[in-house]
Amino acid sequence: MTAQLMTGTDLARETLERAAERARHLEAETGVRPCLATVLVGEDPASVTYVAMKRNRCARAGVESRHVPLPAATTTEELVAVIRELSEDPTVHGILLQHPVPAHIDERAAFEAIDPAKDVDGVTMASFANMAFGHDGFASCTPGGIMRLLDAYGVDPVGQHAVVVGRSPILGKPMGMLLLARDATVTYCHSRTVDLPAVLATADIVVAAVGRPEFIKGEQLKPGAVVIDAGYNPGNVGDVDFDGAMGRARLVTPVPGGVGPMTIAVLIDQTVDAAARQTALAAASV
Structure with missing residues (x-):
């Protein structure tokens, strides 16, 4: 028996193409361009590479990428403050904290500073609970x-x-x-x-x-x-x-x-979802 390969490359490309079309439609209809904020603490080579890949995929899908690099010596309190500021920024629709963070940082505290509505990486306890109970939210x-x-x-x-x-x-x-x-x-x-x-x-x-x-x-x-x-x-x-x-x-x-490839495609797809939901909520509250 020789197994068949389950490659994610083609499916990821199709997912990104659909996300790009939805992003174009959202911007044409509302003027809102989906925006993903990436937060990177330190300069770990693998993490730098991963963030660059995610930002490149964003560009291809018509999703704005706002990068927030922080020094390796950043404290938990400082990181939490940055993430909370992004959570309160209406022009940011999704937040990605690249992990793992340096050992001295309380990673869970940093994750929990992310507004669940912007948790497009699915890392908060709220996202896990919503997923486990089958409610609306974002999957890891x-x-x-x-x-x-x-x-x-x-x-x-x-x-x-x-x-x-x-x-x-x-x-x-x-x-x-x-x-x-x-x-x-x-x-x-x-x-x-x-x-x-x-x-x-x-x-x-x-x-x-x-x-x-x-x-x-x-x-x-x-x-x-x-x-x-x-x-x-x-x-x-x-x-x-x-x-x-x-x-x-x-x-x-x-x-x-x-x-x-599927991990990055889902991240961007969920960023477009987040932008659409937040835009609809803002319109409904006017």
């Missing part, structure tokens, strides 16, 4: 992108055993909630899981988000499983043994070119 971008990828490749989670390896608040945990909302049977695994291979052997859908290179081996997978590798490690290596998975699974996302 990587899990949201993965769900769109599953749909695009005809993977129906209903009744399937989905194993999420990882429990971060912006990837693993929301991923499980989104799969549960689609009637999958969800198991969370992590570094303290006893006999992970035995759990993986029963998984119809595997989402690897543990942050360890090639942590999941091909022989641990159930034959015919759908494997989503949301990991990214130095050397363009994911959390799954790619070659092993290709010989055992039915569908496998590559690294890079799988989940990554």
Whole structure:
């Protein structure tokens, strides 16, 4: 068996094209151009690269990008103040705090300073709660992108055993909630899981988000499983043994070119959504 690749490149391009069309329509109808503010603390090379990629995609989609670079020595209080100012700015529709932030900053406090209406990265507790309860809000971008990828490749989670390896608040945990909302049977695994291979052997859908290179081996997978590798490690290596998975699974996302493009596409799509909602709310309150 040789698995089919689940690439996110084409779907991301289509998502961005639709977002660009909606952004053009919104600006033509209301004069409002969607705006995403990106906040970067320090000069971590990977973070600098990620922010640049997101800003480039914004430009292609007709979304204004307002970048706020801050020195590495910025305190939690200073960062919170910057984010609150952006939250109160009516010309900013979405806010992205590039993470991780330097270790001395309380990242959760910074996330919670984001107005949920502008939380287009889906990182606040309010966004998580809305997503978990099926209310209007913004999904965490990587899990949201993965769900769109599953749909695009005809993977129906209903009744399937989905194993999420990882429990971060912006990837693993929301991923499980989104799969549960689609009637999958969800198991969370992590570094303290006893006999992970035995759990993986029963998984119809595997989402690897543990942050360890090639942590999941091909022989641990159930034959015919759908494997989503949301990991990214130095050397363009994911959390799954790619070659092993290709010989055992039915569908496998590559690294890079799988989940990554969808993360950025969902971020921009949700920024356009936020702009439309805020514009409609402002018009209704006049």
